[in-house]
Amino acid sequence: MNLADSLARTAAAHPDRVAIRLGEQILTYRDLDDASARVAGLLAARDVEPGHPVGVMLPNVPRRCADEPAAQGSRGRLLPG
Numbered sequence: 001m002n003l004a005d006s007l008a009r010t011a012a013a014h015p016d017r018v019a020i021r022l023g024e025q026i027l028t029y030r031d032l033d034d035a036s037a038r039v040a041g042l043l044a045a046r047d048v049e050p051g052h053p054v055g056v057m058l059p060n061v062p063r064r065c066a067d068e069p070a071a072q073g074s075r076g077r078l079l080p081g
Contacts, residue, residue, distance in 0.1 A: 006034055
């Protein structure tokens with residue numbers, strides 16, 4: 001099981017539990033899973049294939065936590081920027 005699988009299982013079992021809290025910003029497991037699915041869809045639309053490196057340049061914000069499972073979900077490899 002990888003991080004993408006673990007996130008999907010946790011989101012299915014506990015969708016409204018808080019996954020990340022940063023000050024006033026709160027993301028549930030459902031929020032993270034939805035964001036991860038959107039990014040994975042974008043990667044797939046750009047023909048990311050298994051093992052392809054995926055670079056990400058974003059500020060260190062809670063939604064960035066969706067990038068690694070998205071890369072795994074598209075079977076790419078995340079290269080943090």
